[in-house]
């Protein structure tokens with residue numbers, strides 16, 4: 001499984017998520033994007049799935065009101 005640090009994760013996915021949204025590895029691991037040893041994202045915190053739905057809904061509403 002590819003492992004990325006939070007910065008690279010956000011860059012790849014074009015998101016600006018905070019570290020609180022994800023479970024980060026406890027130990028430093030090699031980020032496959034920047035090649036540095038950093039804490040990498042292990043998995044999305046599973047309680048955030050509800051938050052993600054809500055966040056996406058809010059973003060969609062904001063986008064709709066702009067257009």
Ligand SMILES: [Zn+2]
Pocket residue numbers: 004005006007008009031032033034035036038
């Ligand atoms: Zn990285």
